[in-house]
Amino acid sequence: MKNLYTSLMYAARAHAQWEIETSRNIIKNRKKLLILFIMALPLLIPAMAHAASTLPSFVGGKAAFGPSFFSPTTFYGSIAVGVIAGLITGCIGAGGGFVITPALMSLGVKGILAVGTDMFHIFAKAIMGTTLHKKMGNVHIGLAVAFLVGSGLGVTGGGMINRALYNFNPVMSDFVISSIYVVLLGFLGIFALSEYLGMKKRSQKDSGDAHGGPEKMTALGAKLQSINLAPMIKFDQHVVPGGRKISGFFVAICGCVTGFLASILGVGGGFVTFPMFVYGLGISTGTTVGTDILQIIFTAGYGSIAQYAIYGYVFYTLAMGMLLGSLFGIQIGAITTKVVPGTQIKAFYALAILAGFVNRLFALPEKLTQMGYLTLSTSAAALITKIGVWLFFGLVSIFAFWIISTFIRNIPRLRAEAAEDYDVNMGKGGVSQ
Template identity: 55%
Template sequence: MRNNCREFYQLLLKGSQAHARWELEMSTNIMKSRKRQVALFLLLLPVIIGGIAIAAGDGLGLPGALGGKNAYMPSHYTNLIFFASVFVGLCAGLITGCIGAGGGFIIAPALMSAGVKGILAVGTDLFHIFAKAIMGSVLHRKMGNISVSLAVTFLIGSITGATLGGWLNRALYDANPVLSDLFITAVYVFILGFLSFYALSDYFKARRGSSAGKQEGRGEQVSPMGQRIQSVHIPPMLTFDEGVTPGGRKISAIFLILSGFIVGMAASIMGVGGGFLTFPIFVYGLGVSSMTTVGTDIFQIVFTAGYSALGQYAFYGFVFYTLAMGMLLGSLIGVQIGSLVTKVVPAIQIRGFFALAVTAGFINRFFALPEKLQSLGYIKITKELGGILGTVGNSLFFLVIGAFAVWVFYAFFSNISKLTEEGH
């Protein structure tokens, strides 16, 4: 059981790494294209106008259609909120670019720690992912690795799952906003707790020189679970991986739909795009090759995140556009700087910071639980104690993430001459 969990973690990490490479490529596409830079400016224009309006003291703020003060959620503009969102996006980008995984996991916890309702943090994160995806799309470069039949069938499940996840978040929020926050927090505690345990375990094993994470030597062999699933013949059967093995492999569409349902629901509940789950489910669960998995994963993220962001959150007023644009701006810069730092920093340090960042997110959400449980009457502690625990979790979280950002910038500027030489 423990070996299965460790293998699942390794594939989960691979999924996050594939997503990080995609984010870097999207960021590079935007930064190098004048047309995409103009598109980014147009997206940021309402935020800029809102800032000028507030500074002028005319009280207009952002238009109501863009989340003004009369919107369903109080997502009006303030300079502090906008620059805080840039900082959150920057830190997430630095983690994604430098560590190669995990940056998206800190966004919703960071926003919730700053006082943003959980459902609004999820919707905003999904919108930020979608905006970045459509601006820096690299789908045309990956189409050769996409099995169209797998992708379309998978999307049937992911759209259904995203619909249920979005409905569940909204229903819980309508019932009680604190209950909604508790649910989202509990999901993050479970996911980040799992990641934190194995990330720390792998880091300390690597420090001792043991062979952590060597499961990747499987090559393109089908996992035992994948073999069992592919042996089940329930029509319609889909053929894939023709370029990996003669004649390809076959799998029942029902398993693709169920897998998509799980990924779509997780994406819609957590606001992370769902890409981190696709890799372990496809490779470990379904026996799909890593090449096909990466292409299909990128394809599904665009549609799943887009549908979730717009259909399940934006249309209901649960997207904080000011935050989304700030995070987009910060992450574009952060991913670029973080990816450069990997050239001058030992791999063991990068692995350690990944473990530390995920653990900080876990501690943050774990310490937020008592206050929410107390507010709902599920546990009996004083309100003051719950508030103190939440403050401790927030302080530790931002201390770790802030220290990481300072360290990355120090490594970048102290090695800028070396990086410039390598660039030439």
């Protein structure tokens, strides 16, 4: 279990690094900023409609984008959710995306819309920032093609199940999505907390570094690579002389599982790609990271558009609000890591994940009551849900306030370090000339 958690965290950190670089590419490019401004123009309409607390039906309204209660709280809340997720991603280097869907559901957005909107937000960030990544030099075309074939099938299946559940019973749809998040966030939160306590006990502030990763092939990886099932794909020639071989059928199965979970949960899917590739198939970490970044772009794009947007399950205004908020949060978070001890970052990460776990756990009694499986008064069930919402937003708000205030207090120090680095780089440039 510990190895699985380590693998999940390594995958999350690789995804976080991609998000950080993507956001920087957007912010540093004037043309991309102009495109972003044009994409964000619809946000002006809900801002102007704030006083009336309503929106025209053609922009973010219930009739146009699906059955979700919309209010100024959900719109401005989406920006706050983007900021918080960005702060977690930038400061901790992992896990920001895990809190987005639970946070949107806490704002009153139906689970299926939260999933579709989160996937669309990931896709928008990917196409805005970059369509390729410098680490994609490690991508093997054969592995990528086989994986994406399976991913397409998985995304389609996940989208069909989510829509079928919602059409059958909207409450059951929310219950299923919340239950999956309870299991996922509970697992991650418990291990993150235990890692922080162990880290504090050992006083190893750098133990959470995202360098390295498991490279030794597991027994399962060796077994699967020994099975000659066409088509065979050769890879990792840069790791092992002569390379390794794996059946494309196994790669497609991994893609199918990743696409299915990504479509069900509204995340990129990298948290399962990494353990399956490294521990299951015996593929090197470098090749895995590159393939993961590639699959996120296609999985999020196909899933958000073909499985959710065309059926009315994407809140465009909320997706753009999250995108804008995350660009700000990621930059602040990444810069703040220079002045924040690693143990404190670990502690807040564990709290943020556990806050999402408690939030979805406390939402389950109300869903069970509404479906008739639990006997609670309407007011009691609603109160339990509200307590979960208050706990979640209270904890993540404390985290956000702490990060932003730490950043503001250390602006003089950060400026001095930036000026020093600039002088050093200029000096090196002068010498080289």
